[in-house]
Amino acid sequence: FVTFVLVSSTLTHPAFSALFKPHDPSTWPQPPCKMYYPVDDLYTATCPNVEAHVCGSNGLTYKNECFFCLDQWEFGAYVQFVKYGDCS
Numbered sequence: 001f002v003t004f005v006l007v008s009s010t011l012t013h014p015a016f017s018a019l020f021k022p023h024d025p026s027t028w029p030q031p032p033c034k035m036y037y038p039v040d041d042l043y044t045a046t047c048p049n050v051e052a053h054v055c056g057s058n059g060l061t062y063k064n065e066c067f068f069c070l071d072q073w074e075f076g077a078y079v080q081f082v083k084y085g086d087c088s
Helices: 003-020 065-078
Strands: 054-056 079-082
Touching: 054 065
Parallel strands: none
Antiparallel strands: 054 079
């Protein structure tokens, strides 16, 4: 029984510590914007109806990375990625 407790506590610690450790948003990858860019000027992009907020350097919170990327494509360097999540 003692061996079981020692083994289970040893295996449980790494699993739970990964769940509760703080996450550093600066290490997250930037959105893959090229996949959302229109293929030509007449192309109408359709973004998915999914809420996964992205914060832009213009202070706007975008519904998801697709909407952010389209604004970045349209406005260029004026809109940069800040973080995933709300700007506030």
